[in-house]
Amino acid sequence: MPDAEESAETTESLAGLRFAYVAGVTPGKWIRRWEERMPNYPLHSFMSDDAAQVSVLRDGSADLSFVRLPVDREGLNVIPLYEEQPVVVAPKGHEISVFEEVALDDLSEENFLDIDEMGGPDMALQVVASGAGLAILPMSVARHLNVKDTVMRRLTGAPGTQIGLAWLVGTDSPVIEEFIGIVRGRTAQSSRQPSAQQEKPKKAPKPDRRGGGPKKPAVAQRYAPNPDKGRGKGSRKKGKR
Numbered sequence: 001m002p003d004a005e006e007s008a009e010t011t012e013s014l015a016g017l018r019f020a021y022v023a024g025v026t027p028g029k030w031i032r033r034w035e036e037r038m039p040n041y042p043l044h045s046f047m048s049d050d051a052a053q054v055s056v057l058r059d060g061s062a063d064l065s066f067v068r069l070p071v072d073r074e075g076l077n078v079i080p081l082y083e084e085q086p087v088v089v090a091p092k093g094h095e096i097s098v099f100e101e102v103a104l105d106d107l108s109e110e111n112f113l114d115i116d117e118m119g120g121p122d123m124a125l126q127v128v129a130s131g132a133g134l135a136i137l138p139m140s141v142a143r144h145l146n147v148k149d150t151v152m153r154r155l156t157g158a159p160g161t162q163i164g165l166a167w168l169v170g171t172d173s174p175v176i177e178e179f180i181g182i183v184r185g186r187t188a189q190s191s192r193q194p195s196a197q198q199e200k201p202k203k204a205p206k207p208d209r210r211g212g213g214p215k216k217p218a219v220a221q222r223y224a225p226n227p228d229k230g231r232g233k234g235s236r237k238k239g240k241r
Contacts (some may be wrong), residue, residue, distance in 0.1 A: 016042030020056045021066035024140030033182045069162040076166050083160040084138035087152040091131045101154035110134050
C-alpha cells in the first residue's frame with residue numbers, strides 16, 4: 001500500500017531523528033553537517049547523564065546515544081569512536097598546579113574521590129574544590145563543568161575512557177545510517193555500509209609500569225580510576241607557574 005508507506009515516512013520525517021550525548025561530547029559539528037546534508041529532516045539532541053545514557057534508548061527517548069564506555073551491550077549496536085584524555089583535578093593552589101602534567105605513580109598517597117559515590121562528576125568536583133580530595137575525569141568533562149577553585153592537569157599512566165555511538169538492535173534505517181556516516185566522517189557521495197558491530201572497542205592504554213614495582217590498582221572504568229591514597233615523590237613534568 002504505497003499511500004500507507006508514504007504516510008509512515010512522512011510521519012517519521014516530521015518526528016525527526018533524536019540523539020542523546022553525555023557530558024564532554026560536543027556534537028555541534030555533526031549537527032551542522034546533518035543540517036547541510038538533510039535540511040528537511042529535523043535533528044533533535046539533548047544531554048543525558050551517564051546513568052541514563054543507555055536507558056534513553058530503551059525507553060524510546062532517543063534513537064541514538066553517544067555513550068561513555070563500557071556499557072551493557074545487550075540489545076545494542078555500539079561503535080567505538082575515540083579515546084578521551086584523562087586529567088586529575090585538584091583544589092586551587094594544590095602542588096600539581098606548577099606542573100604541565102602529572103604521573104599517576106606520583107599521586108599514590110593522595111586521597112582520590114570515587115566519582116559514582118559522590119553522585120557524579122559535578123558533585124565530585126564541588127568536593128574537590130573544598131579541598132577534601134582529588135578526582136580523575138576525562139578532560140572534556142572537567143572542561144565542560146569548569147568548577148571554580150579547582151585546577152586540572154593531564155594525567156599520564158592512567159587508562160583513558162572511550163566514547164562510542166549506540167543504538168538499539170533492529171532499529172537500523174537509512175536515516176540512522178546517514179547519521180552514523182556523518183559521525184564517522186563519511187562523505188555524501190560515499191556508499192553506505194552497514195555499521196553495526198563492525199568494530200571492537202579499542203583497548204585502553206595500559207598503566208605505566210616504570211620501575212617494575214607492584215601492579216597498580218585499576219583506575220576506574222567509565223570514570224577514571226580510584227588509585228591508592230598517598231602523595232609520592234616521583235618526578236613530574238615542570239610547567240610555568
